[in-house]
Amino acid sequence: MRNALLIAVREFLDNTQTRGFWFGILLVPLLWLVASQVPLILARKGTPTRHVALIDTTAGERLFDVVLDQLKTAESRRELFHFREWAASRLKPGQALPAVDKQPQAWSRLQEDLGPLMKADAGQFAPPAPLNRLIALPAELQWRGDLSEFEGRLRDWMRAGRLFKPVGVDEEVPLFAVAILQDGLTSNAPPILRFWSVNQADTQLQDRLVDALSRNFRSREYSRLGMDSSSIARVEGSQAQLMSFNPRKAEGEEQVGVADLLRQWAPSAFVYLLWIAVFSISQMLLNSLIEERSNRILEVLLSSVTPLELMTGKLVGVAAVGAVMTLGWIGSLVLMTFWTLHTAGAAAMAADSIAHRLPLELATLLLDSWLLPAFVLYFLLGYLFYAAVILALGSTCNNLKEAQNFTGVIALLMMVPLVSITFIPKDPNGPVATVLSWIPPYTPFVMMNRVAANPPLREVIGTLVLLLLSDVAVLWGCARIFKTAVLRTGQPASLVQLARWVLGRD
Template sequence: MKYALLVAAREFAENAKTKGFWIGIFLLPLIIVGSALMIALLSESTPTRYITVNDQSGRYLDEIVAGVDRLYQRQVLGDFSGYVQQHTPLADRNDVSHYTEVHDEALTRFIERGGVDIAANAVRPFLSPDAPAFDPPKPRYQLVPLPNDLMSPDDLEATADQMREYLKGDRKIVVGGEDAELFAFVQIPRDIDDHLGRPGEPGPDNNKGIQYWSTNLADNAPRDVVSRVMNDEVRFREYTRLGVDVAAVDQVSRTYVPVVSLNPRKAAGDEEVNVADQIRQWAPVGFVYVLWIALFTISQMLLNNTIEEKSNKIIEVLLSSVTAHELMMGKLLGIASVGLTMMGAWILTLLVVLFSAQGPQLEIAGLVLQVLVSSGLIIWFLVYFVLGYFLYAGVFLAIGSLCSTLKDAQNLMGPIMLAMMVPLFTMMFIPRDPNGTLATIMSWIPLYTPFVMMNRAAADPPLFDIVGTLILLTATTALVLYGASKVFRIGILRTGQPPRIVELWRWVTGRV
């Protein structure tokens, strides 16, 4: 064991000197931080999108204007909610809780009470003394008049043909004295009320309904606003036609039943599901991602390291001082220490990022840390990382000992890589049914046990599954390492083409 530890120390030192090691340490944190910054930057840098409406009916433009304004008020309320949470001390958080809600009823109250100016004055006494004034965001969408050079706005087809040039960017609209691109164009036919869909009647002709023109097929928010406000207005007019009190309908439509989520596994009196429970439910998914990336990265590192030393004849020098078994165990332990170092750096970076945040982000960071410490997820992660690492590393190390070039290794790695992709495909489904048939079956497949059982950890799987799969995984890992040692002992000094399956079987069973 002494020489195996010396080999492990050498492997760690050699890998720590490589660029790949340092790139691996910094790449994932940089991707996480960069993604967060990029999202924030893109949301701030996205220009206002301009929309124009040709309402031939003359009856719906005001409702669309109000709908777009409500969309902006939702945007303002969302930013204002974050502002209040960020600058309100925890002791005063309950006093301003109704200004941190962003659902439909809260938005209606926000608008009816006068919007952000009134709300800002109301929360000012509860904010920190150094809190800056709230700066409302610029609107994502804004209605603008039709271009002045339209030849015939009463002709739907002619107007659509003219507006194509604006929508494609060939021509610009003028907003505030500056040129701007038109994002969307809405046309409402004069006879739109003659083409409504009613229960028990044939569906209306879509070509005679509202026309929504845009080259952007991903952002449907303006289209949804137009559809919603038009349908609401049509229904209110139908209520009026039928003699129904519209005000009463409005009050009834705003009536709702509160729903609270309760977890029967929690202590009596504390059954309500909170943010910490949601974090505990989905944290294993994050662990599975990290586990998969770590196992893939480290095993690939082990494979490349073995092939490189074999092709450079370094292996022969090492085997003159240690046995093949000691060399193999040293490589496994050395690369494992490299992997643990990388993961430690990733977790440390994540914690630094979380605790450097302010306001609600800092509170969430505290909840994340509390969940990780109290739930035992970190212990399960370490257990499945160690067993999963030795399982996959044994396979990768055996493949590396058989191949003289990376090209040979890539041919053998194909099936292994396909097998490793399966946990990624099932990762989001298992938390929704953690004790279902799919999760249970995959838990008993040793190649997938580390990923699936880690994913099920927060759902308290049956004790039989936990103990049984752990025993099976441990036994399989030991068996794989035993077979890998047999293959490594013979294959590490072999050159030329990899052996055939029959010959490989003889190596494993000792019939050579």
């Protein structure tokens, strides 16, 4: 076994001493980081100010002010959010930010009030540029009372993508949208918003305007019908309180919280990791085997080691690579969670806020649950299954192109557990999950996904034993194929030939 170990060490070093490997390890947490931070960064500074014009053609109640109020309120809330974030990161140690839920007359005044709580070098808060700025249309687009004639001019202007300098703006800007407010078709019908914009993907502004117009219309209707609109608004704003309980939890602790949600969905994240790990390291194994085969290094190796030693060494070496890779991912996930907490300003958060509790809950989950042991076990068993098949098939191919015919089929088969990631947690002990659990190539992924749902013990043990037996059978069969095929040249073997090799008839 010394030789198998030497091969494993070389395989490990060969794969881990490449830039691509470390880039792959960094890529996953980097993607997580990007996915979690980009929306925040965009919310802070990403979106440029959009210039919007409003034309109110309504005859009855003028709706211009309604819409204007709505835009002002939204901007005010946004500034408040930015202020809270700015202030939280500049608090003195041990200080907490008092409730700031209303925009002050002047930010500098509020900053002065909070002065004793803030660090000396806090600086001055600068409100962000507005998201939407209401502007007057240029002379060519002045409203002349005829809707179709106006929209004709507007369409041509917007199609041309023209820039103009609105009053109060120092630079030339494009016209993001024009909102035309129209009376409803009947006197009691809600108003119509004709929203012209070349950007139809971002519906935030039009949704906001429709919401303001709808609320205003409902309020007016309540008054017209003799109902107290403010009472109705208050009632409409109320919502039933949800308290979710899980009877499987300990007595007195049945209420479901963040930790429970984390426990429920964490296995899915682990299944995803498991899938990426098994898939990517199987590819590494195939590449390494094909390199040795096409270079004829295999022939030299086989004059020094037995095929079984060679196969064992490669399996162990690449498994170690996979272990480092997944440890890197899990470690970086934990580090990132703590980093997010640190940068968000732990002191600024209430001790019982979700963000404050998340790293602790995550650490508790990883240390106190079956997740990590199950992950390690299913990683090893799943990896052995796929890696043995890859090695056996790879040993019959002369180059990567030939091997891709086989790996394409394996990749297709591996799509099933990937697709099942989202639906299994919704019915973890249902018939689909149960059936998939008993199919050995899928057992590691499906059972990992069911960990949180406490599947029946007989299923856990039964599927595990079946998977173990399948691994042994697959390793045995694949070793026989490997031994026969590894020095063979010429066309890749047919399925019949593979079967003959497994049965030892060639």
